[in-house]
Amino acid sequence: MDEVRPLLELTGATVRFGADAALSRVDFRLFPGEVHSLMGENGAGKSTLIKAITGALRLDEGTLTLAGDRVEFADPHAAQRAGISTVYQEVELLPNMTVAENICLGREPRRGGVISTRLMNARAAALLADLGLEVDPASLLGGHSVAVQQLVAIARAISADLRVLVLDEPTSSLDLDEVAELFRIIRELKSRGVAILFVSHFLDQVYEICDRVTVLRDGALVGEYLTHELLRIDLVQKMLGRGVAEVRARGRAVDDAPAGEAVLRARGVSSARGIQDADLDLGEGEVLGVAGLLGSGRTSLARALTGVTRLESGVIRIEDADVHLDSPRRAMSLGVVYSSEDRRRDGIVAELSVLDNITLALQSEQGMLRQIPAARRRDLAASWVEALDIRPPDLDRPAGTLSGGNQQKVLLARLLALSPRVLVLDEPTRGIDVGAKVEIQNLVAELAENGMSVVFISAELEEVLRVGDRVAVVRDGRITDTVAAADLTADSLLALVAQPGEDEG
Ligand SMILES: Nc1ncnc2c1ncn2[C@@H]1O[C@H](COP(=O)(O)OP(=O)(O)OP(=O)(O)O)[C@@H](O)[C@H]1O
Numbered sequence: 447m448d449e450v451r452p453l454l455e456l457t458g459a460t461v462r463f464g465a466d467a468a469l470s471r472v473d474f475r476l477f478p479g480e481v482h483s484l485m486g487e488n489g490a491g492k493s494t495l496i497k498a499i500t501g502a503l504r505l506d507e508g509t510l511t512l513a514g515d516r517v518e519f520a521d522p523h524a525a526q527r528a529g530i531s532t533v534y535q536e537v538e539l540l541p542n543m544t545v546a547e548n549i550c551l552g553r554e555p556r557r558g559g560v561i562s563t564r565l566m567n568a569r570a571a572a573l574l575a576d577l578g579l580e581v582d583p584a585s586l587l588g589g590h591s592v593a594v595q596q597l598v599a600i601a602r603a604i605s606a607d608l609r610v611l612v613l614d615e616p617t618s619s620l621d622l623d624e625v626a627e628l629f630r631i632i633r634e635l636k637s638r639g640v641a642i643l644f645v646s647h648f649l650d651q652v653y654e655i656c657d658r659v660t661v662l663r664d665g666a667l668v669g670e671y672l673t674h675e676l677l678r679i680d681l682v683q684k685m686l687g688r689g690v691a692e693v694r695a696r697g698r699a700v701d702d703a704p705a706g707e708a709v710l711r712a713r714g715v716s717s718a719r720g721i722q723d724a725d726l727d728l729g730e731g732e733v734l735g736v737a738g739l740l741g742s743g744r745t746s747l748a749r750a751l752t753g754v755t756r757l758e759s760g761v762i763r764i765e766d767a768d769v770h771l772d773s774p775r776r777a778m779s780l781g782v783v784y785s786s787e788d789r790r791r792d793g794i795v796a797e798l799s800v801l802d803n804i805t806l807a808l809q810s811e812q813g814m815l816r817q818i819p820a821a822r823r824r825d826l827a828a829s830w831v832e833a834l835d836i837r838p839p840d841l842d843r844p845a846g847t848l849s850g851g852n853q854q855k856v857l858l859a860r861l862l863a864l865s866p867r868v869l870v871l872d873e874p875t876r877g878i879d880v881g882a883k884v885e886i887q888n889l890v891a892e893l894a895e896n897g898m899s900v901v902f903i904s905a906e907l908e909e910v911l912r913v914g915d916r917v918a919v920v921r922d923g924r925i926t927d928t929v930a931a932a933d934l935t936a937d938s939l940l941a942l943v944a945q946p947g948e949d950e951g
């Protein structure tokens with residue numbers, strides 16, 4: 447393969463933000479017809495490298511060549527004209543426009559100078575069909591699941607003259623079937639000679655789809671490897687510069703009733719077009735894992751338990767008192783807190799500091815008239831930055847300048863700072879690197895040992911099994927099983943999660 451010339455090559459690439467180098471003297475090469483993975487911890491410089499080759503950032507030093515010619519892209523449009531398309535970590539699409547409008551955005555087909563909706567729909571339909579996606583081009587994008595939106599973002603990135611496709615964590619919100627769908631598309635493009643750069647924190651996916659891996663650590667190149675010659679354990683060691691933290695052993699429940707007093711009880715809980723007739727008991731200091739496919743009702747359950755959506759029927763009891771959770775604020779005042787999977791909506795206030803972002807919810811809960819003393823706020827924020835290993839550990843830095851994974855940790859810190867009694871976490875480790883993932887799982891275990899009750903939702907079944915004392919399975923909007931984690935294996939849990947609905951077939 448090395449006989450072939452790289453299609454794209456970075457040499458001595460350096461990108462600085464103020465005094466810090468996010469990327470220093472990195473060499474990187476991408477060959478036609480290969481799938482290449484960029485790996486590294488949160489903040490290692492992956493997104494920065496991508497921005498440097500896609501015209502979103504200027505190199506402070508070093509060169510970029512495309513098919514042997516030196517290039518400098520003024521902006522992402524210039525890169526796109528040269529055949530380099532990107533799907534960024536945070537998808538930037540417009541939910542109030544149609545699928546076709548999103549796909550053709552910025553290069554709409556015109557007739558007599560006027561944008562032609564008919565041509566646009568036809569072009570989008572052809573593209574979607576080419577990729578084997580069944581989506582109506584005239585439908586509103588916002589009406590589709592996050593996963594479909596993600597696939598539309600990928601369709602948008604594909605054009606006839608595509609030479610390089612860059613995917614920055616494209617699978618973080620996809621479930622197994624959709625990942626398979628995406629991989630089918632990637633293989634198809636690869637066979638057409640497109641070079642694909644793929645960033646993911648899921649090692650399984652990297653090993654399944656990638657030919658080659660480049661590892662970054664602290665903005666520097668660790669090395670470039672052929673995937674099949676690199677053991678997983680070595681890959682992790684190269685990314686982290688150390689092994690993964692030990693997984694904490696926990697004394698866990700062995701039967702399917704909660705240990706300890708039930709802190710939160712749900713009986714017959716239903717929400718509109720969401721969860722139906724759910725019964726659930728959450729013990730003090732218990733972690734209840736929730737497993738289910740995308741769209742099964744996991745998030746609806748979380749939202750119903752935390753006052754985000756109103757109940758149509760059923761009751762929620764907290765420590766033996768019936769409660770009426772008619773808003774997240776009311777739930778919060780009772781110690782029930784929800785960490786949403788949708789980081790953009792509930793997200794980071796980019797221009798506020800890390801300190802302000804972490805203490806935002808706590809301050810608002812206390813009321814703006816009772817300002818938390820500055821020293822106390824700083825101590826609190828510092829302790830969570832340390833506990834979650836947020837990097838860089840700089841409280842005064844605007845949160846928007848942190849890497850994607852570190853922003854995710856700041857959001858988690860914001861909720862933990864509330865010291866809730868019941869914490870409902872929806873996909874808390876999505877976008878978090880392999881090392882930090884274990885640390886967050888351990889933190890959840892530790893919080894539970896200190897009496898906090900946690901509902902832990904994740905698409906990764908192994909994670910649900912590792913963290914949960916018991917696991918509730920959600921299917922077709924219902925809790926179908928609740929089983930002690932000790933009685934489950936990844937395979938038996940998958941069988942429960944993926945069983946076809948009783949009303950089908
Ligand atoms: N606009 C910015 N201003 C200042 N520093 C920045 C800016 N953007 C990124 N950085 C810093 O550059 C470093 C690399 O960040 P980058 O986003 O490339 O990491 P990443 O490898 O993509 O991480 P993740 O896995 O969390 O997405 C980080 O230390 C980050 O804080």
Ligand SMILES: [Mg+2]
Pocket residue numbers: 492493494535614849850851
């Ligand atoms: Mg990133």
